[in-house]
Amino acid sequence: MAETIKMMNEKRPSRLEMSGITKKFGATVALDTISFSVAPGTVHALVGENGAGKSTLMKILSGAYQPDAGSMLLDGKPYRPRNPFEGRQKGIGMIYQELSLAPHLSVAENIMLGMEPCKNGIINWSEMHDRAEKAIGLFGHEELNSHQKVRDLSIGAKQLVEIGRTLASGCKVLVFDEPTSSLSHKDIRKLFEIIQGLRDADISIIYISHFLEEVAEIADTVTVLRDGCTVGTKNAKKTKPNELVEMMVGRDVNELYPRSVRERGEPILILNNLSGSQKPEDASITLCRGEVLGICGLVGAGRTELLRIIQGLDPVKSGHIKMATYFGEATPRQRWEQGVGMLSEDRKLEGLALNLDIADNITLTGLGEFGPAFFIDPGKQHDAAQKWIEKLGIRCRNTRQSVSELSGGNQQKVAFARLLQHDVDVLLLDEPTRGIDVAAKAQLYHIIDKLATKTKNNPGPKAILMVSSYLPELLGVCDRISIMARGKLGPAQPVSAVDEHKLMLAATGHNDLNEAQN
Amino acid sequence: MKKFNWSLLNRFGPALALVLVYLFFASLNARIGSLAAIETIVLQTVIVGIAAIGMTLVIISGGIDLSAGSIIAFCSVVVAYCMDVFSMSPFWAASMGLVAGAAWGMLNGVLITRFGLVPFIVTLGGLLVIRGSAKGLAGSIPINAGQTWLSDLLAILPADQKWQLIPPGGWLMVFLALAIAGMLRYTKIGRHIFAVGSNEQTARLCGVSVERVKVIVYMIAGAFSGLSGIMLMSYQEQGDPTGAVGLELDVIAAVVIGGGSLSGGEGSMLGTLIGALIMTVIRTGCQLNGWPPWVTQIVTGAVIVIAVGVDRFRHRRSTT
Numbered sequence: 115m116a117e118t119i120k121m122m123n124e125k126r127p128s129r130l131e132m133s134g135i136t137k138k139f140g141a142t143v144a145l146d147t148i149s150f151s152v153a154p155g156t157v158h159a160l161v162g163e164n165g166a167g168k169s170t171l172m173k174i175l176s177g178a179y180q181p182d183a184g185s186m187l188l189d190g191k192p193y194r195p196r197n198p199f200e201g202r203q204k205g206i207g208m209i210y211q212e213l214s215l216a217p218h219l220s221v222a223e224n225i226m227l228g229m230e231p232c233k234n235g236i237i238n239w240s241e242m243h244d245r246a247e248k249a250i251g252l253f254g255h256e257e258l259n260s261h262q263k264v265r266d267l268s269i270g271a272k273q274l275v276e277i278g279r280t281l282a283s284g285c286k287v288l289v290f291d292e293p294t295s296s297l298s299h300k301d302i303r304k305l306f307e308i309i310q311g312l313r314d315a316d317i318s319i320i321y322i323s324h325f326l327e328e329v330a331e332i333a334d335t336v337t338v339l340r341d342g343c344t345v346g347t348k349n350a351k352k353t354k355p356n357e358l359v360e361m362m363v364g365r366d367v368n369e370l371y372p373r374s375v376r377e378r379g380e381p382i383l384i385l386n387n388l389s390g391s392q393k394p395e396d397a398s399i400t401l402c403r404g405e406v407l408g409i410c411g412l413v414g415a416g417r418t419e420l421l422r423i424i425q426g427l428d429p430v431k432s433g434h435i436k437m438a439t440y441f442g443e444a445t446p447r448q449r450w451e452q453g454v455g456m457l458s459e460d461r462k463l464e465g466l467a468l469n470l471d472i473a474d475n476i477t478l479t480g481l482g483e484f485g486p487a488f489f490i491d492p493g494k495q496h497d498a499a500q501k502w503i504e505k506l507g508i509r510c511r512n513t514r515q516s517v518s519e520l521s522g523g524n525q526q527k528v529a530f531a532r533l534l535q536h537d538v539d540v541l542l543l544d545e546p547t548r549g550i551d552v553a554a555k556a557q558l559y560h561i562i563d564k565l566a567t568k569t570k571n572n573p574g575p576k577a578i579l580m581v582s583s584y585l586p587e588l589l590g591v592c593d594r595i596s597i598m599a600r601g602k603l604g605p606a607q608p609v610s611a612v613d614e615h616k617l618m619l620a621a622t623g624h625n626d627l628n629e630a631q632n
Numbered sequence: 633m634k635k636f637n638w639s640l641l642n643r644f645g646p647a648l649a650l651v652l653v654y655l656f657f658a659s660l661n662a663r664i665g666s667l668a669a670i671e672t673i674v675l676q677t678v679i680v681g682i683a684a685i686g687m688t689l690v691i692i693s694g695g696i697d698l699s700a701g702s703i704i705a706f707c708s709v710v711v712a713y714c715m716d717v718f719s720m721s722p723f724w725a726a727s728m729g730l731v732a733g734a735a736w737g738m739l740n741g742v743l744i745t746r747f748g749l750v751p752f753i754v755t756l757g758g759l760l761v762i763r764g765s766a767k768g769l770a771g772s773i774p775i776n777a778g779q780t781w782l783s784d785l786l787a788i789l790p791a792d793q794k795w796q797l798i799p800p801g802g803w804l805m806v807f808l809a810l811a812i813a814g815m816l817r818y819t820k821i822g823r824h825i826f827a828v829g830s831n832e833q834t835a836r837l838c839g840v841s842v843e844r845v846k847v848i849v850y851m852i853a854g855a856f857s858g859l860s861g862i863m864l865m866s867y868q869e870q871g872d873p874t875g876a877v878g879l880e881l882d883v884i885a886a887v888v889i890g891g892g893s894l895s896g897g898e899g900s901m902l903g904t905l906i907g908a909l910i911m912t913v914i915r916t917g918c919q920l921n922g923w924p925p926w927v928t929q930i931v932t933g934a935v936i937v938i939a940v941g942v943d944r945f946r947h948r949r950s951t952t
Contacts (some may be wrong), residue, residue: 199839216830217824219899228826228838235819279838505760 127190129154130175130287130320135184144170147184152287155316155624157309159323159333163362166339167323172289175320176208177201189286199228207280207288213272216267224264225279251280270301277308282431288312289320294328295583296413305606307333324584326355327618330499338362359586371554371590374567379403381452382577383424383540388433393419393601396433400606401540402577406566407606408582408592411621416601418459419579421542424579425449425456438539448559450479453500455538459527459545461522463519465529468518472510475497475517476531502531507557523554529562542564543580547587559591566593585614597621645946646890646906649939653910657917664852664913664920667797671788675911678786679704679863680879681805683907684886685812686856688904690872691887692816693849694829694896695751699740699758700857701879705872707733707861711782712775712871722780729859729865736762738855739845758882759896766873775873777865785866803903808856813901817846825849827895885932886911889939910935 128151137145145167150159162168175186177195187195187435188204193511195201198208215224225246231238245258254628258271267275275291282289290309294302309319309332321333329336333350338361346522363370383401394485401407413419422428423434426446434441437452444452458465466475473492476487476499477484484498485491499513517528526546533541546562547555552585563574582588589594594606597620604620655662685701690697707729715880736758743754751785785801794801816822824845864922865871888902889893889910915935918928 198837202837203839216827216897218830218836219826223823224834227835228840231822232820236820237818237823239818299950312687455945610794632933 126154128152128187129189130169130193131187131315132175133185133187135171135181135186137174137179137181143625145174145181148339148342148344152318152320153335154318156334157312157313157321157327157332159182159321159336160321160339161326161336161358161362162339163245163331166362167342168289168339170342171319171339172208172322173202175289176206176289177404202280202283202285205284205286207277207285208285209273209276209280209288209290209293211534213269213276214624215220215272215275217263219264220260221250221258221262221264221267221275221278222260223258225249225282226276229283230385235276246278249282250274252281252311253278253304268301270298273297273301273305274308276355283378285317287318289322291322293321294323294325297414298414302328306387313336326358329358330355371559372563372588373591374563376404376567376575376593377570378405382438383579384436385424386436388420388423388432388435390416390419390423390428391429391431392416394423394598394603395396395601397598397603399579399596399603401577401579402541403577404566404568405593406562406578406580406591408580408588408595409598410588410595410605412596413583413596415621416603417598418477418544420598420603421456421544421579421581425454425542427456432611446553447587450538452537452538453539454542455479455533455536455540456542457533457544457546459548461514461529462524465519466525469516471506471514471516472520472528474500474505476535479536480533496517497536499531500533505534506531506561521550523550526554526558529560530558534565539574539576539577541578541580543578545582547579547582549586555587559587562591585617588617589614634714640835642852644794645943646903646939648883649889649942653917653935656922657875657904657913658751660917663945666919667794669916669920671798673909674798675786675788676916677905677912678799678801678805679804679860679876680882680886680911681865681905682808682863683857683860683879683883684904684908685805685809685901686788686853687883687887688813688882688890688892688899688901689816689825689849690751690823690853691884691892691894692829693825695744695834695849696755696884696894697737697740697850697857698752698755698880699883700853700860700883701876702756702759702762702766703736703854703857704861704864704876706736706762706769706849706872707761708865708868708875709766709770709775709861709871709873711862711865712777713769714777715777715780722782725777726862729862730855732852733858733861734855738847738851740854741850741914744850745843745846758773761862763873763877768836770871772866772872772873774870774874776870779869782862782866783869786863787867801866806857808859809901809905810853812852816901821845821848826874826897829898880913883906886934889936893945907939910939 130152132148135145135148135275147169148169160168170179174181177200193204195204216227217434223241226242231241231245250260251256254272258274263273264275293305297305314320323329329350335347336350336353336358338345338358339348340362360458379402381400381402385397387400388397397420409417409420423430423552426444426449431441437454440452462468473495477495481490484494484555496513502508503510503513508524508527510524517525547558562578564572566578568575579593589609592609594608595612595617596606597604597617599621664667683704687697687700710732711725711729714728715718715722740754740758744751758786785876786799789796814824824835824840827840828842828845834840864875868875886907887899888906888907890900890907891898892904914932914935917927918931
């Protein structure tokens with residue numbers, strides 16, 4: 115049956131044909147003569163490292179960007195949208211990671227926005243709700259009705275509203291950009307069922323994801339992008355994840371993660387049965403100098419909350435924190451003074467002051483060092499920043515350039531430099547490599563490795579607590595790994611005792627690994 | 633235990649606040665309950681209330697209009713000027729006032745959308761430009777318009793017309809508020825105003841002409857400020873270029889007390905009128921008790937902050 119469908123599809127012309135697409139931003143070539151075609155009624159995965167050009171390609175498809183060269187055919191007809199609205203009208207639907215809904219409006223209004231059924235400007239509310247109910251009725255979601263306000267919905271339900279909106283506008287190609295990154299396990303299953311239903315309804319799906327297991331499960335075909343070029347297109351069911359990773363990275367994966375021989379030093383941060391107002395529950399950890407301890411878990415498991423409580427950003431409900439010789443709760447300011455620094459997962463919102471320059475951002479936590487009394491000597495500030503720009507290889511014009519003008523990888527290095535400038539002993543890293551390219555990642559891994567390793571130049575190695583959703587990175591960088599699932603933190607285990615498969619099972623709540631050890 | 637219905641309180645919160653404030657002053661001085669006192673309260677609410685109808689649209693769309701007070705003064709001058717210098721009939725003079733208000737509003741809207749300027753800055757500039765224009769037009773002194781039927785719009789009703797309960801200007805305010813409330817609920821443009829304020833990017837993606845919606849919103853707001861200026865003219869029987877200074881803040885306060893959110897997407901017509909009434913009740917109540925104006929100011933200021941604080945609290949409760 116599947117074979118016959120496949121053969122039928124092969125005979126039919128492509129739903130979407132992108133050929134020779136090129137896009138430049140200034141001197142950088144984001145996309146270099148990319149060709150990409152999607153058959154009707156198939157799920158086509160698009161994978162690649164951050165910065166490989168996936169989002170740029172999709173923005174050209176949606177009409178948000180105009181290509182510098184190349185052409186597109188939609189159902190055999192030339193397609194060249196001038197803006198996202200035109201793309202949507204022609205049948206391209208986009209489901210973004212950051213959902214684009216109007217939170218104050220009802221489900222029906224969000225689905226029908228811009229095409230409300232009306233006569234002389236007066237809205238026909240009953241028809242509006244009928245049509246919206248029809249669009250979301252396909253999913254059979256029990257807790258969703260067209261009268262609810264969107265801001266009251268869960269993230270999973272919001273995503274359904276967004277899918278419903280693209281269906282109501284009659285889309286032929288539906289693009290999912292990292293749709294599962296913030297969904298629960300149950301919602302992911304539900305989403306996959308829906309995607310299969312859409313495929314059977316002859317809609318073409320483009321599925322962008324970092325999770326290669328998902329790609330193998332849901333996609334028929336997979337195309338790999340690297341550095342703005344197409345590396346290849348494969349049958350998704352028959353291609354092994356390792357093969358895909360090699361295509362994505364373009365080099366042997368092992369080189370990416372340096373790990374020097376390290377010796378665990380004395381304990382510096384000890385958590386005893388620490389609980390927050392909701393998450394985490396009863397977390398206990400002993401973090402030592404000279405080690406990288408990884409925390410593995412899904413988004414929403416309570417990993418960020420744990421780091422925030424340690425840093426003093428969220429209140430402790432019960433349990434104790436002992437940091438070096440200090441005991442008990444502390445404010446974020448006091449934690450910095452005790453030698454604890456946190457790198458936020460959201461560098462745009464929380465991690466950096468985007469409008470300030472590099473020097474201000476790097477020195478923000480210790481401005482007192484730069485002059486007598488409450489004065490700040492800009493020269494000293496500049497010197498301090500310049501040192502880190504050179505050491506970390508931050509690409510910028512000078513220390514007074516605004517951080518908002520830097521690329522993601524360089525922004526992250528600035529955020530990292532703040533911890534180094536403050537010379538903290540304990541580094542709390544929350545998704546330190548999110549949204550940065552492979553080269554920048556490799557550099558960060560090197561820095562982390564150097565910080566945690568005792569050498570002649572680094573007699574007092576740091577203690578690093580690192581949260582990440584990207585398992586290969588945790589396995590490559592950490593000495594020990596703890597798994598967090600639904601607010602509960604498992605015991606730390608040597609990295610040699612775990613693998614990707616075990617970690618994923620435990621993180622998704624198949625708690626064998628944690629329980630076996632308890 | 634059944635979950636407390638916060639959405640109900642969200643809807644009727646401002647009305648509850650009005651009742652509480654009213655009962656508070658009634659307990660101090662029973663005179664506030666008389667028909668005459670109620671008539672005065674409505675009378676004094678009309679000028680702020682009418683401008684607040686337009687301001688509600690602006691705030692729902694995620695914008696702000698600081699030039700409202702200046703437009704009110706400008707339009708009151710225009711009406712008086714047309715009657716005094718061109719000897720226009722009151723009807724045509726008032727029409728000119730409306731057109732002038734709408735034109736200023738449209739200019740605000742065009743500057744905001746065409747040049748991508750922030751509403752706060754555009755209308756802050758407008759506040760000064762329009763105030764200056766009003767003074768220039770009037771030669772810096774009030775223009776007398778004389779007594780016409782326009783003056784009856786906002787005057788205490790004569791004894792034989794007490795059956796109307798409140799002056800014609802009050803009824804006009806109520807009627808227009810109903811009309812705009814209907815527009816917000818039942819028309820495409822009304823829902824698009826909410827969509828633009830709630831998430832501008834999404835509205836644009838879905839084919840809502842965000843620029844057109846904004847220009848229309850500022851134009852309507854300008855026209856309502858113009859109408860409010862006509863009311864001011866009718867109340868004072870003169871066009872005063874130095875009148876209504878700072879009134880835009882009362883107008884914005886009325887919208888915010890009534891549940892409008894300065895970040896857009898929220899606001900209601902009923903809430904706005906109640907917000908305007910709350911402020912007048914406080915002023916009248918303080919006067920009836922013989923409290924000095926500075927007390928009135930402190931109380932009004934406190935009520936604005938408390939109203940918004942309670943609103944934020946309710947939102948947190950209803951979303952978690």
